[in-house]
Amino acid sequence: MRDLTNEILELIRRTSTDLPTDVEKQLRLALEKEDPGSAARGAFETILRNVELSRKNSTPVCQDTGTPIFYVKSPAGWSTQYLKHQIRSALAEATRKSYMRPNAVDAITDKNSGNNLGGDDFPYIHFEEGESDELSIELMLKGGGSENCGAQYSIPYSGRVGETAFQAGRDLAGVRKVVLDAVYRAQGQGCAPGILGVSIGGDRGSGYVKSKEVLLGPIGTRNPDPKLADLEERLTGEANQLGIGAMGFGGKTTVLDTRITGLSRLPASYFVTISYMCWACRRRTLTVRGDEVTYQ
Amino acid sequence: MRAITIPITDETILSLKVGEPLTLTGVMITGRDVVHKWLIETFIKKTRAPQGEDQQVYEALKPILAGGVIYHCGPVVSGLDSKQYKFVAAGPTTSIREEPYQADVMKHFNLKGVIGKGGMGPKTLKGCQDVPAVYFHAIGGAATLIAQSVTNVLGVYKLEFGVPEAIWVIEVKDFPVVVTMDAHGQSLHESVEKSSAGVLVDLLAK
Known part of the structure; x- marks a missing residue:
C-alpha cells in the first residue's frame, strides 16, 4: 500500500482551481445563447474569464471551496483508516497552500478549525471496496450557497x-x-x-x-x-x-x-x-x- | 461604464439605477454572517456588552463605513503566518442571509452600499430608500478575477471569527459590479422573481 498524500493534494489542487472540461464547454454554449450587452451574457463572460485565470494562476475558481466530499473505491486489502489519514493530511496541506479556504466551523462553538479538518464528518469520505485492482478517489467540492x-x-x-x-x-x-x-x-x-x-x-x-x-x-x-x-x-x-x-x-x-x-x-x-x-x-x-x- | 470612488456621496447613489454596470475604487471592509450579528447585538440593539477589543474595533470601523461599502465575502487569504496578507480568491457570498440585519447596519453607519450576490429582500430595499444606499451585485464564483481588483489588504479585525468571517479592510481598484437594487425602490431580483412565478404557475397547470 503506497502513500498517496501528494497525489491527493494534487487532486484537491486540480479540483479547486480547474473546472471540468464538460462544465466549461456547457457554460460557453450558454454564453452564446444570451443577447450581446445583456447582464446574463456579461455574467457568463466574467465566469469564463475567471475559469481561465484560475487555471492559469492555480488559485481557487470560487473562494467558497465548499464541503470536500470524497468517494473512494479501493481494491480488496487497502486500509481505509490509512487512506483516511492521507486524505486528511492532504486536505490540511491544501489549505495551508491556499488551494482551499478553511471551511470547517464547529457548529456549537462557532470556532473555525483553520485547516479544514472538523470532526469525523468533515471532510466527508465514502469508502467502497471495488472489484478491480484499481483505486479511484473522486472529489466533489460543494459550495455553501x-x-x-x-x-x-x-x-x-x-x-x-x-x-x-x-x-x-x-x-x-x-x-x-x-x-x-x-x-x-x-x-x-x-x-x-x-x-x-x-x-x-x-x-x-x-x-x-x-x-x-x-x-x-x-x-x-x-x-x-x-x-x-x-x-x-x-x-x-x-x-x-x-x-x-x-x-x-x-x-x-x-x-x-x-x-x-x-x-x-x-x-x-x-x-x-x-x-x-x-x-x-x-x-x-x-x-x-x-x-x-x-x-x- | 462609470468608475465610482469610495466614500460615495448621496448624490451619486441617487443617480444609480438598476441594471447599471460600474466599477468601485477605494477602501471597504468584508463582513458577512458573524460580523452582521455581532454589530447588531453589540452596537445597534445592544443586547450584548462589548468585550475585549470590541469597542476599539467599532471606533475604527465607523469612519470607514460612513459613506462606505461592506462586501459580503469570505476570502481565501495567503500570508496568514507572516501577516503579509494577500487575497487569493474573493468572490461574493449569498447576501440574503443578512436580510434581518442589513437595513439597520446601513442606517447606523450611513453605509452607501453592500456588495454581494443573489440580491436581498424588501427590508433591505426599504433601507436603501431610507439611507439612501444601493445593492451592488458581483459575479458569484468569480473569485480569482475579483481578487485581482483587491490591490492591498490594509488590515484585519476579529480574526478570531475565522478567516472567512473576519473583518478584512481592503483597498480595491476597479472592482466590477452591477446595481441590482437601487435607492428608488427598484429591485431586479423582485422583478425576475415575479416573472418567473408567472411562468411557473403556467408550467404547473400543464
Missing part, C-alpha cells in the same frame, strides 16, 4: 406560488412539479446556472446523499430508464423557461443539466430530494493502477 438551495419534499405535497396553490402527487408528474418549485425558490441564490441532482425515494438521509452522488457524472449523462431520461431533459428545458438566468439576472439558461435517480422507499414515504450544484461544479477523479497515476 448552492447547498443552502437544496430541498426535500415529502409527497403528497401542497404548495403555493404567490396566490396560486398546487398539488404534487406520488408519481413522476408530482416529481416534476416539486423540482420546478425548488428551482423557482432558489432564484439566483445558488449561483445559477445550476446542475440539479434529484433522488426519488429513500429516507431523508439517503435521499440527500444520493442527490449529490448523482452529480458526479459528466453533463449530459442520462438515466438508462427512458422515462427518467425524458424527465431529466424536460426539467432542464422547463427550468430554463423560468427565465431566472445566470446569477438570477434574468436570462435563457437557469439550469445546465438535470440528473435523476430512483431509490427504494418505504410504502409510507415518498421523498423527492434536490441538490443544487452551482455553475462552479468542481469534481475530479484520481485513479491509481499499479504505478500509473492519472487525474481526470
